[in-house]
Amino acid sequence: MSETLSPLISSDHGRDVEGGKYVTRDGFGKEVRLDEPSLAWGYHVLDPDTPAAWGARFITQGSFLDLVWDRQSTVWRDREAMDELIELLNGDYGVIANIRSTYKTLHKRFDVCGWEAEEVLLADGRRVKAVGNTNASHGYFYVAAWLKGE
Numbered sequence: 003m004s005e006t007l008s009p010l011i012s013s014d015h016g017r018d019v020e021g022g023k024y025v026t027r028d029g030f031g032k033e034v035r036l037d038e039p040s041l042a043w044g045y046h047v048l049d050p051d052t053p054a055a056w057g058a059r060f061i062t063q064g065s066f067l068d069l070v071w072d073r074q075s076t077v078w079r080d081r082e083a084m085d086e087l088i089e090l091l092n093g094d095y096g097v098i099a100n101i102r103s104t105y106k107t108l109h110k111r112f113d114v115c116g117w118e119a120e121e122v123l124l125a126d127g128r129r130v131k132a133v134g135n136t137n138a139s140h141g142y143f144y145v146a147a148w149l150k151g152e
Contacts, residue, residue, distance in 0.1 A: 026077040042075040045144035053083035055148035065109040067102050087149050100125045116140040
């Protein structure tokens with residue numbers, strides 16, 4: 003089953019931002035401008051030069067990750083880059099599917115567990131890198147994915 007980002011995290015990102023500043027949306031959908039890339043939800047580790055990033059707090063259910071629609075966030079300085087990232091994240095063979103598959107493997111090997119905080123590499127492709135960490139939360143898995151710089 004294919005799961006895509008919710009309408010909250012859609013490809014309608016408004017206009018590009020001048021001067022290298024980043025844009026995100028607050029809980030009410032209002033644009034907020036930032037000097038550095040930062041995610042409201044997800045793992046707070048990003049490449050400071052990324053043109054676009056996505057983060058989420060998944061709920062862990064054994065080796066399955068449940069993606070909750072209102073626990074996701076994006077930040078971008080380039081609208082086209084954000085559109086590209088969302089396209090790469092979604093779909094049956096997208097980065098989110100790869101994150102789930104990698105987590106499942108790591109969980110079954112006890113390389114990731116809810117009582118230890120340890121960063122794990124989830125995806126490292128040509129365009130996207132993703133990392134995650136339970137932060138010893140006993141039930142959540144925090145993820146950040148971003149476009150690599152050109």
